[in-house]
Amino acid sequence: MAVSDSDIRLNANAAVPERRNPTLEALLEAAREPWTLICSLILLGFLAMAVLAPFLAGDPTAINPAQRLRPPSFEAFWGTDHLGRDVFARAMNGARMSLTVGVCVAILSAIPGVAIGIFAGMNRVGGALVMRVIDAMMAIPAVLLAIALAALLQPGLTTLIIAISIPEIPRMVRLVRSVVLSVREQPYVDAAVSVGTGGMKLVTKHILPNTVAPVIVQATYAAASAIIASAVLSFLGVGTPPDIPSWGGMMADARKFFQFYPMLMVYPGVLLSLLVLVTNVLGDRLSDALDPRKMARSI
Amino acid sequence: MIRYAAARVLAGIPTLLLVSVFIFSLAHITPGDPAILLAGDNATPSQVAEIRSRLHLDLPLVQQFGIWLGNALRFDLGNSIYSGKPVTELIAQRIEPTLVLSFVTLLLTVLVAVPLGAVSAWKANSIIDRISMGIAVAGFSIPVFVIAYLLVYLFAVKLRLFPVQGYKWLADGWIATLNSVTLPAIALAFVFSALIARVTRASVLEALGENYIRTAHAKGLGAPRILFVHALRSVGVPVITVIGIGFATLVGGVVVTESVFNIPGIGRLTVDAVTRRDYPVIQGVILFFSVALIFINLLVDLSYAFIDPRIRG
Numbered sequence: 001m002a003v004s005d006s007d008i009r010l011n012a013n014a015a016v017p018e019r020r021n022p023t024l025e026a027l028l029e030a031a032r033e034p035w036t037l038i039c040s041l042i043l044l045g046f047l048a049m050a051v052l053a054p055f056l057a058g059d060p061t062a063i064n065p066a067q068r069l070r071p072p073s074f075e076a077f078w079g080t081d082h083l084g085r086d087v088f089a090r091a092m093n094g095a096r097m098s099l100t101v102g103v104c105v106a107i108l109s110a111i112p113g114v115a116i117g118i119f120a121g122m123n124r125v126g127g128a129l130v131m132r133v134i135d136a137m138m139a140i141p142a143v144l145l146a147i148a149l150a151a152l153l154q155p156g157l158t159t160l161i162i163a164i165s166i167p168e169i170p171r172m173v174r175l176v177r178s179v180v181l182s183v184r185e186q187p188y189v190d191a192a193v194s195v196g197t198g199g200m201k202l203v204t205k206h207i208l209p210n211t212v213a214p215v216i217v218q219a220t221y222a223a224a225s226a227i228i229a230s231a232v233l234s235f236l237g238v239g240t241p242p243d244i245p246s247w248g249g250m251m252a253d254a255r256k257f258f259q260f261y262p263m264l265m266v267y268p269g270v271l272l273s274l275l276v277l278v279t280n281v282l283g284d285r286l287s288d289a290l291d292p293r294k295m296a297r298s299i
Numbered sequence: 300m301i302r303y304a305a306a307r308v309l310a311g312i313p314t315l316l317l318v319s320v321f322i323f324s325l326a327h328i329t330p331g332d333p334a335i336l337l338a339g340d341n342a343t344p345s346q347v348a349e350i351r352s353r354l355h356l357d358l359p360l361v362q363q364f365g366i367w368l369g370n371a372l373r374f375d376l377g378n379s380i381y382s383g384k385p386v387t388e389l390i391a392q393r394i395e396p397t398l399v400l401s402f403v404t405l406l407l408t409v410l411v412a413v414p415l416g417a418v419s420a421w422k423a424n425s426i427i428d429r430i431s432m433g434i435a436v437a438g439f440s441i442p443v444f445v446i447a448y449l450l451v452y453l454f455a456v457k458l459r460l461f462p463v464q465g466y467k468w469l470a471d472g473w474i475a476t477l478n479s480v481t482l483p484a485i486a487l488a489f490v491f492s493a494l495i496a497r498v499t500r501a502s503v504l505e506a507l508g509e510n511y512i513r514t515a516h517a518k519g520l521g522a523p524r525i526l527f528v529h530a531l532r533s534v535g536v537p538v539i540t541v542i543g544i545g546f547a548t549l550v551g552g553v554v555v556t557e558s559v560f561n562i563p564g565i566g567r568l569t570v571d572a573v574t575r576r577d578y579p580v581i582q583g584v585i586l587f588f589s590v591a592l593i594f595i596n597l598l599v600d601l602s603y604a605f606i607d608p609r610i611r612g
Contacts, residue, residue: 132313132314132317135314135317136313136317136320137321138547139315139318139589139592139596140318140321140322140588140592141547141548141550141585141588142547143550143551143554144550144551144554144584144585144588145585147554147569147570147573148573149325149328151573151576151581152326152576152578224440232444232551235444236554236555236558236570236574237570237573237574238573251444251448258451259456259463262452269442269448269449276440279440280436280439280440
């Protein structure tokens with residue numbers, strides 16, 4: 001946004017300077033870019049799909065062997081699968097499941113990640129110990145850990161979400177800790193400490209607000225990778241039980257018929273890739289928009 | 300140099316110890332008694348008790364961990380519940396396809412991603428840059444099995460250039476092996492390249508702003524020489540770092556890809572073990588991949604010293 005000379009003079013002369021929220025400003029500005037707008041609209045489309053699935057599409061679990069592997073028709077817009085289930089209905093419900101996993105994992109990795117990260121950044125000895133454990137967790141490949149957790153716990157949506165969230169936590173901890181360590185060196189934190197601000201107030205007033213922007217960005221990426229991970233787990237057969245339709249599960253079902261009915265693979269594959277793609281692009285845009293160096297320029 | 304290397308090796312030991320604690324605990328979070336699981340449906344209580352004492356499941360957890368770790372250090376990871384074979388033997392049998400696939404993937408990735416990232420940085424904000432970075436975002440957004448099936452449909456089903464699935468062992472001739480891992484390696488490299496191309500671009504872009512690049516220009520050196528000799532040299536450290544980090548993602552990809560292409564590697568072993576809830580094998584495979592990852596990151600750390608003499612000190 002261009003700021004003219006007269007604007008600056010006006011602001012300088014104003015008796016009460018306008019209090020603006022720089023984060024909000026940056027987000028609003030970013031939302032005006034065409035790609036951001038397109039991706040946001042696509043994401044809204046997926047959201048609508050997830051919410052409206054029960055009203056728009058039929059029963060995704062109704063098995064009808066007489067009608068199996070049928071081409072698209074008026075009853076089933078995208079045809080039927082090997083058990084005669086409505087592919088369109090299953091795909092719509094798959095959006096519901098993917099978005100649920102994405103949002104839940106973003107939240108469930110952010111909350112412990114921020115708490116542990118702040119502790120690790122504020123406490124020298126405890127922090128060093130915590131980071132050892134975090135390093136060790138990061139040495140185990142994330143998808144492998146999620147697969148093992150999902151396989152060893154009781155199968156279900158909650159298990160799936162927990163199994164994917166746990167390997168996401170270490171990355172969040174590292175990020176938050178690095179923010180805390182750099183913020184702690186800032187003069188205003190020194191100032192706050194020197195006037196007697198301590199403990200909880202220092203964290204909530206001065207440290208925590210600085211972690212918000214990077215955590216939002218990281219949570220967006222976590223959501224994208226969680227959607228992939230849940231598809232991988234369902235594809236490998238350790239995701240949700242068959243009565244909860246998922247894109248990964250649909251692709252696993254389509255494997256045997258893939259050479260003759262490739263569309264069974266294409267619908268869930270394209271939807272899955274598109275959802276992850278727009279989430280990642282929005283993450284990149286958020287990351288650009290919330291970059292403190294750029295924000296400083298726009299204020 | 301030796302002191303640096305020794306320090307890096309020693310730093311890996313506590314990590315490895317903690318990793319083994321996690322992996323040991325995995326079997327104990329599973330609901331139900333592993334002895335009952337092992338004994339099967341028709342076991343008598345005395346059989347279950349016998350299994351429990353044979354596997355030391357009646358001892359305190361700490362003692363169990365000590366025994367497990369001691370055995371693991373002697374390459375004894377227990378026996379598979381399903382086949383009864385030693386876990387280390389199962390892993391050893393399946394190591395070749397996984398190694399070949401990872402190596403070909405790494406080679407493809409470095410050959411494609413590094414030049415692509417460098418050119419994107421050189422022509423920053425041009426059409427080439429936008430297209431290749433667009434592909435890069437797509438690369439880590441499209442799940443590896445979606446790319447895998449796309450490749451299979453195009454190159455195996457339609458064009459019949461490569462086999463749809465399967466693996467040819469090196470003992471039967473390396474050309475056949477290469478032919479059988481080409482499609483899976485391309486699928487994996489697509490994801491892996493995306494990450495590395497982005498990091499290469501960012502690092503080269505930063506390097507191109509440095510004074511020594513301006514000096515090289517002033518000396519009248521051509522663009523390829525400046526880009527590939529002067530700028531790329533300085534980005535070795537970040538690029539190798541991200542290759543090390545990327546291996547964790549690659550392992551996940553290997554598990555999925557081997558299962559799509561029916562390659563009898565360690566990834567396939569993992570999936571089979573998971574569907575059978577064969578937890579000694581699950582533990583063994585995770586331990587194997589984690590040790591491999593720690594080892595690769597150790598190599599990455601050591602390579603810094605070769606690339607950048609300042610780190611040796």
